[in-house]
Amino acid sequence: MKRLFPFCLFVFVFVACNEKASDTNTIASEGPEKKENVDYKAIIGDIDKQFTTAALNGDSAAFVSLYHPDAQIYPPNEPAVDSKKMGSMMAQFKTMGVTSFDLQTKEVFEGDDVATAVGTYTMSDGKKFNDKGKYIVVYKKDGDKWKLYRDIWNSDNPPPPAEKKK
Numbered sequence: 001m002k003r004l005f006p007f008c009l010f011v012f013v014f015v016a017c018n019e020k021a022s023d024t025n026t027i028a029s030e031g032p033e034k035k036e037n038v039d040y041k042a043i044i045g046d047i048d049k050q051f052t053t054a055a056l057n058g059d060s061a062a063f064v065s066l067y068h069p070d071a072q073i074y075p076p077n078e079p080a081v082d083s084k085k086m087g088s089m090m091a092q093f094k095t096m097g098v099t100s101f102d103l104q105t106k107e108v109f110e111g112d113d114v115a116t117a118v119g120t121y122t123m124s125d126g127k128k129f130n131d132k133g134k135y136i137v138v139y140k141k142d143g144d145k146w147k148l149y150r151d152i153w154n155s156d157n158p159p160p161p162a163e164k165k166k
Contacts, residue, residue: 038110038115040108040110040115040139041105041108043115043139043146044105044108044115044117044137044139044146045105047066047139047146047147047148048103048105050062050066051063051066051103051148052101052102052103054066054090055090055093055098055101056093056098056099056101058090058091058093058094059090060087060088060090060091061087063086063087063090064083064086064087064090066147066148067083067086067147067148067149067151068083068140068142068147068148068149069083069142070083070149071083071086071147071148071149071150071151072149072150072151073086073089073148073150073151073152074150074151074152074153075089075153076153076154076155096125096129097125097126097127097129098123098124098125098129099124099125099126100122100123100124100125100126101121101122101123102121102122102123103119103120103121103135104119104120104121105117105118105119106118106119106120107119113140113141114138114139114140114149115138115139115146116136116137116138116139117135117136117137117139118134118135118136119134119135119137120132120133120134120135121133121134121135121153130157131155131157132155132156132157133153133154133155133156133157134153134154134156135151135152135153135154136150136151136152136153137149137150137151137152138150138151
């Protein structure tokens with residue numbers, strides 16, 4: 001019996017240590033709380049559809065609602081524009097007669113607070129005006145919605161010829 005007691009004590013301590021070790025391993029492997037799993041490509045794809053619809057319909061309110069309140073956009077050959085002036089830019093789509101507008105996101109770079117999309121666009125009036133180019137958009141959360149935070153694009157088309165002076 002004297003030999004059995006140390007053996008039982010050894011087994012008890014061994015089992016107790018192993019249980020504690022496995023509990024520790026489980027907790028350690030779980031690590032810090034995981035952040036919400038976000039499907040950035042789906043979110044950006046949905047925003048692209050809303051953007052295209054707003055552009056083709058000339059819907060300034062829908063267009064502006066897609067942008068973060070602190071947004072900046074960087075149109076080609078113009079100064080940067082803040083979120084307060086974006087609605088007037090939407091009117092240009094209607095005056096240009098744009099009837100076809102397509103965004104193709106090629107790459108998405110994911111982050112916790114921001115996401116970045118790189119892509120191409122095409123637009124046309126269906127007659128003589130055709131434009132294609134590229135863009136980079138940084139998205140940032142505003143409350144529970146992802147919105148365009150920084151938006152820059154430029155055309156692949158050559159610049160129009162300079163006007164002749166008379």
